[in-house]
Amino acid sequence: MSTESKIAKISAAWYLGISGGLALVFYYVTTLQNFPAVARFGGAVWVFILTIIIAMPVVIPRIKKKYQ
């Protein structure tokens, strides 16, 4: 496995993990209140999208720095 693809995979694991994690937390919190299912699912997806956009530029350079 080349360094590039190794970096890409490790980075993906991190930013997907962070985004997925936050989306799950969001979903969990919404289940504690009386939100409609669409809001719960849709909200979780929106949180996932925004978080992945925030996480990618933070995670990728750090992983690159670590492994290059």
Place this chain on the structure above:
Amino acid sequence: MDSSITLTVHGMMCASCVAHVEKALNNVAGVKTAQVNLATGKVTASYDNQATGLIEITQAISDVGYEVAKEEITLKVSGMACAACVGKVEKALGSLPGVTDVTVNLSTGNVRLTAYAGAVDIAAVKAAVRDLGFEVLERMDTQSELDREQEAREDEIRRQRRNMWLTWPLGLIAMIGTMRHMWGLDKFIPHFMGNNYFLLAVTSPVIIFGGWQFFVHSWRGLKRGVTDMNLLYATGIGSSYLIAVINTLWPNAGFGGKNATFFEAAALLTAFIVLGRYLEALTRGRTSEAIRKLMSLKPKMARVVRDGGDIEIPADEVEPGDLIIVRPGESIPVDGNVTDGYSAVDESMLTGESIPVEKKEGDTVIGGTINKTGTFRFKATKVGKDTALAQIINLVENAQSSKAPIQKLADLVAGHFIMGVHVLSLIVFFFWFFVGFDLFFSPGGRFLLSTGTLETIGVFGFSMLLSLTVLVISCPCALGLATPSAIMAGSGKGAENGILFKGAEAIETTAKLDTIIFDKTGTLTRGEPSVTDVIPTGAVVAAELLRLAAIAEKNSEHPLGEAIVNGAKEKGLSVEDAKSFNAIPGYGIEAQAEGKALLLGNRRLMESKNVDFGAYVSQVEELERMGKTVMLIAIDNNFAGLIAVADTLKETSVAAIEQLRRMGIEVGMLTGDNQRTAEAIAAQAGIDYVVAEVLPEDKASEIIKLQAQGKKTAMVGDGINDAPALAQADVGIAVGSGTDVAKETGDIILIRGDLRDVVSAVEVARATMNKVKQNLWWAFGYNLLGIPIAAGILYPWTGWLVSPQLAGLFMALSSFSVTMNTLTLKGFVPSFKKKQAIA
């Protein structure tokens, strides 16, 4: 060893891109500084060539998702006989820094090189081929940088215009369809136009074809961990389209239902963003018009005398020593000295001087200027990158690529802007989802400038729309363009007037100047003495006295003697040779001419020869008090009169100083000359602050004293002799360097010796910084005001909500208005030029 390279980079859209590229380059080991100019798309890096190279630099730029522009150069090479020759040429050229690909066609002799634009010097390429023993017959085609830049800009304009033809009609159809159920429009608008499936069919091509570019760019960046403006567009467009599709296909999904599809939002948002990009492409290039104008001055062909005849060759093939013929109306191809012929040359494009300059044998001509009247021949002295025009272009380009200190805050904000906005968007979503909706939502509420209500929208749809609007309204482009676009226009405006700012910092500091110190000799004054007074006793008239003095001095090499000879010639007097001439060191001269014995010198000479001049002593002393050197003349041992000589003020000095004082700037003078002369000149010029008898090396310490008093000080002087003082001053202004700009010290170089250009430099700098401040206020103000309103901060009290499409319009207009505001600088005319034009 340190090297520097300027590359053209495609794909940079906003200030975030600038920050990413700079960061990426600064992370390359060996790179010392990296600067990006968003307005020109140029990246300048200085680096230690032992530690890194062009490959690493271009790789770093590519790694963060941007493309380094390449150029193609085609040469015709003769003498290649076999495949081995091909291999040799390919290897030699391929090893040149910046060359990425070389293709040699043995049968045609064509050599095609692909290289990073701006990284390869054509002369070096030719030298490499010649070193192998081959001949470069001609350069077939090299696309100039100007052409490439223009082509790239035109491509972008064409692409966005094509997108507009698609997005606007369909966007408007989507808007009309969405509005069908409002204001009784259903009577006029066909039923099918309000159908969600029709709207889906109309909007989808807008998103797919018009908006696709933003998805591609943002994904490319994200893959490399880079966010830019495209990401904001893509998230905005993508999300609003997604809501519309869900509400159409699954109306009961809870996003507001079939009456809240917002297809027009997705379509018009795309249309507005495309419009913004189109306007930006149209206007962005215009801020660099000055450099474009300078580049377009580069003549393409030269008529060179070879083997007794004249042949036309490409101007960059001219070599020093070539004899060149220039006919009326033609551009002068390179710099040189006139060998024969006479003409008037228009140099306004380089010096700002509007009146054509006469050229005769021995005069210098500048490449890029235009021959107006006669035909002449000249010998090339400077070619290629050494010509004045090339140096000026280089200087202006460097200035345009540099960053003003005022830009630091904008850069800092812009560097973190995209991520910050996404974080804010997430916070806005959480707030409205968990808190705001329950507390403040009113089903009767509506978006600004929209009639549709939000009654069917749920908590998720509402929160997401506000979160989305925050992304769409924010505009780092305006922040990124605010300073560089104005600096670019300002340095271009300076160049138009013969004022070369060496960097953005020079412009910023010049605008803040409160004290300007002038060197005397050669700056305020002409730098050569001239006759100021001729006072005869009555035995001869003034003209005759001057003529006889000039005859006596004709063979003298003393500057005062030369001044008298020139003074006589200027008055049209004929200056014959003296019969005999004898210099008496420390006294003066004695000569025989036209049967008369002439004595010319100081008081001691007259006293030693027993010439009585007692009646004129008071006049002599009065003239000396005025800083003039007085020479007494005796004819046949009888006192005949006196001639005063002095270094006089340039015609324009008084007006320039008066104007500077009117602008609130203190004006002073530093000189090595004696106190009496200095004070006399200062009084004539209207200068109060004078420091005389200062050695050149002590001038810098005088500047330090002024700076210690908290004064922002500029020193105006000769770029070579006054170098230490120019370097010490906050702004060093080198005056009258002519066109040899490269060797000058100083932050500002004035091509002409006209001190009114100092005034113009301050005026241009002040106008430029005013634009920068206006732009920054607008860019910061827009974002600081727009983002909270988009986030719904006013909603609880006013019920105001900004729709995504309205946010898109605001965003598009934001960066457009910054560029338009900058473009008003194009109409700026320095006060003296304005007066000249009126006169």
